[in-house]
Amino acid sequence: MTEFEFNTREEASVAAAARLQAALERRLASGAEASLVISGGTTPGRCLSELSTASLDWNRVHAVLSDERWVATDSDDSNEKLARELLLRNAAAAARLHGVFRADMSVDERARRLDRELRLQPLPFACALLGMGTDGHFASLFPDADNLASGLDPDSPLLCIPVRTKASPHARISLTLSALSRSDEIVLLIFGAEKRDVLRAAKQSATALPVSRLLLQKRAPVNIYWAP
Numbered sequence: 001m002t003e004f005e006f007n008t009r010e011e012a013s014v015a016a017a018a019r020l021q022a023a024l025e026r027r028l029a030s031g032a033e034a035s036l037v038i039s040g041g042t043t044p045g046r047c048l049s050e051l052s053t054a055s056l057d058w059n060r061v062h063a064v065l066s067d068e069r070w071v072a073t074d075s076d077d078s079n080e081k082l083a084r085e086l087l088l089r090n091a092a093a094a095a096r097l098h099g100v101f102r103a104d105m106s107v108d109e110r111a112r113r114l115d116r117e118l119r120l121q122p123l124p125f126a127c128a129l130l131g132m133g134t135d136g137h138f139a140s141l142f143p144d145a146d147n148l149a150s151g152l153d154p155d156s157p158l159l160c161i162p163v164r165t166k167a168s169p170h171a172r173i174s175l176t177l178s179a180l181s182r183s184d185e186i187v188l189l190i191f192g193a194e195k196r197d198v199l200r201a202a203k204q205s206a207t208a209l210p211v212s213r214l215l216l217q218k219r220a221p222v223n224i225y226w227a228p
């Protein structure tokens with residue numbers, strides 16, 4: 001695990017975007033296509049908009065959501081909407097975004113199908129951009145999810161799972177730790193003192209926080225980008 005501290009969120013976001021760009025460049029130099037995992041929520045906006053201007057062969061890039069809320073893609077709660085508005089523009093308009101929500105399917109059926117679709121993406125992912133909640137969740141792997149064990153099993157055969165949590169009014173679908181760790185590297189972008197303290201607790205002891213398991217897994221190096 002490597003940690004980088006910045007004075008401002010702007011600096012952290014721009015530096016994280018540069019790291020994602022470099023990871024994509026490495027994959028594109030050695031293969032026909034590359035894929036990138038992007039998180040939703042409030043944290044990654046500036047990083048995604050910065051990345052959208054990167055000079056890359058974007059038509060060879062696939063973007064995959066780390067997780068999605070079970071809402072229509074025009075909802076303000078939709079991670080797909082965020083990705084389309086902030087990443088899929090400028091130079092990155094040529095990238096392909098693999099959406100999660102389908103109005104004609106149940107969340108469980110969609111999770112089963114998405115699992116099959118993810119296996120057709122270029123793997124391993126060049127990079128996974130993740131965030132973390134103050135409850136220690138990443139992607140949508142919330143502490144109270146009833147199927148959390150399979151979500152956090154680094155050797156799970158499942159690439160994604162449906163998630164129901166009291167923390168959210170929406171059902172969700174989340175990539176599993178097993179899927180996310182199939183990345184050349186992970187960037188964990190975190191803002192604020194409260195989240196830094198949660199992360200410290202997760203590092204100091206093998207707490208029950210989901211993010212502890214992300215830090216403990218050995219497959220993908222984790223780079224923490226933090227700003228106050």
Ligand SMILES: O=C1O[C@H](COP(=O)(O)O)[C@@H](O)[C@H](O)[C@H]1O
Pocket residue numbers: 039040041042043044066067068069079130131132133134137138139140
């Ligand atoms: O619900 C979610 O939460 C996490 C953290 O979100 P943030 O707003 O605290 O940055 C996010 O990484 C995840 O993608 C999102 O769906």
